[in-house]
Amino acid sequence: KPFRIYKFRSMRQDAEIKGQAMWAARSDSRITRIGRFLRSTHLDELPQLFNVLRGDMSLIGPRPERAEFVANLEQTVPFYRSRLVVKPGLTGWAQVKYPYARSDNDALIKLQYDLYYIKRQSFMLDLSIILKTVIEVLSLRGS
Known part of the structure; x- marks a missing residue:
């Protein structure tokens, strides 16, 4: 179910060409200096705790994706929609195993970790x- 995700902005306001969603690269020139710090410390994700409190997200689960990415990935990555059966999370198995995705192939790898988590959820x-x-x-190895 679509919802508004809260984040601190880490990119320039004109980061997307004509509103077109684009994957971010690790050393993306669209990321501001403050944004680079926010990303390296993961502080850009902190406002998502509000999403967790509202019930939009869980603490743990597959990361939410923008609707534009979901529409594209459903067409190119088999079984991508399967990850949508659980509530998205602030962090997840895919994030700790394969931290940075910027392509459809990366999304396929992360999907495998998401499906593993969905199938084997446990305390x-x-x-x-x-x-x-x-x-x-704590290691400050953010994107």
Whole structure:
């Protein structure tokens, strides 16, 4: 179900050509200096806690994607829609195993991790994801 996701803006206001969604690259020139800091510390994701409190998102699950990306990925990546059966999460198995995606092929790899999580959800797996996420955030290895 579509919802408004909250984030701190980390890119220039004119980052998208004619409103067209584009994958972000790790050293993307559209990212501002402050945005690079926000991304490296993952602080750009902090407002999504509001989405969790509102019930739009869970703490753990497949990351939400923009509608434009979903429409494209459903056409190019088999079973992509299967990841939409659970509530999206602030962090997930795909994020701790394959942190950065910027292409359809990357989306396919992340989908495999998302489907693994969906099939094997458990308290221990969630705990593992939380611990790996904390380590990632503290290491400042963000995008």
